[in-house]
Amino acid sequence: MIVVTGGAGFIGSNIVHGLNAAGRDDIVIVDSLRHARKHLNLTSARFVDYFDKDEFLDALPGLEPLEAVFHQGACAVTTEQDGRYMMRTNYTFSRNLLHACLRRRIPFIYASSAAVYGVGNQPFREADNEKPLNIYGFSKLAFDQHVRDILPRSDSPVVGLRYFNVYGPRESHKGDMASVIYKMFTQHQSGEPVALFQGSENFLRDFIHVSDVVKVNLHFLETRKSGIYNCGTGLIRSFQELGELVARRLGGVGIKAIQMPPGLEKQYQRYTCSDNSTLRASGYALGFVSLDEGISSYIDVLEDNPS
CATH class of the missing domain: 3.40.50.720 (NAD(P)-binding Rossmann-like Domain)
Known part of the structure; x- marks a missing residue:
């Protein structure tokens, strides 16, 4: 077993x-x-x-x-x-x-x-x-x-x-801890533009x-x-690139920049x-x-x- x-x-x-x-x-x-x-x-x-x-x-x-x-x-x-x-x-x-x-x-x-x-x-x-x-x-x-x-x-x-x-x-149950890709998809399903933190072109992740x-x-x-x-x-890609890939796959939906919550800023890995x-x-x-x-x-x- x-x-x-x-x-x-x-x-x-x-x-x-x-x-x-x-x-x-x-x-x-x-x-x-x-x-x-x-x-x-x-x-x-x-x-x-x-x-x-x-x-x-x-x-x-x-x-x-x-x-x-x-x-x-x-x-x-x-x-x-x-x-x-x-x-x-x-x-x-x-x-x-x-x-x-x-x-x-x-x-x-x-x-x-x-x-x-x-x-x-x-x-x-x-x-x-x-x-x-x-x-x-x-x-x-x-x-x-x-x-x-x-x-x-x-x-x-x-x-x-x-x-x-x-x-x-199989990540939909994770709520706020779900991937940005899942969150962008649900935003699109709700008729909203996909959201990215301001400065996402500089946030690089694997x-x-x-x-x-x-x-x-x-x-x-x-x-x-x-x-x-x-x-x-x-390999690394920026969150901005990721957002553009998702938006393109969903048919050219809009992207909006949002401010990072103050409590998250000090514990956020930018790379x-x-x-x-x-x-x-x-x-x-x-x-x-x-x-x-x-x-x-x-x-x-x-x-x-x-x-």
């Missing part, structure tokens, strides 16, 4: 569907369905069991045999200001789950984030510029640091993947389609390597780009979906099923 925590969420549900496509149905999903509409992400998915996050650690010893855990569950609200909640959810739960897996030598592949990096203007390497701008990034870095400490003593693979700007199907994130995760399931790796394309040298050294040789292709195919999906 394979466990996917956060299995009803954005990246987790895509991993579930990716495993299904690879012929794996022996999947245990862990999540919290307090927001019930997340269940739509698992429409047509095949799995054998489901546990609520709060009951899973107690249930884990009874699950046999376990081949791997994909730990994708987290609080991903980057503007969250309750530091105790963030650390309990993203650090303490992750640490407890990791050590439960280590005791049974179960491979552990988990979601980290490019939010661990601070301000920069060069591609981020895994050990450099780790200066998170918000508590979300700090919670992810704290767990990465713990993993670095235990890796030399681990008898089973442990992999952290630092996701850059992920977009694609946008990666969720299908590529799934491929990277499955790569590490197969290779049984350990370590912390960036998970981005290694992210993945240095993929460590990922490539792990043997990952596949290419990445281009932003132009990814936006077009994603909007096709959204037009077929806007919810």
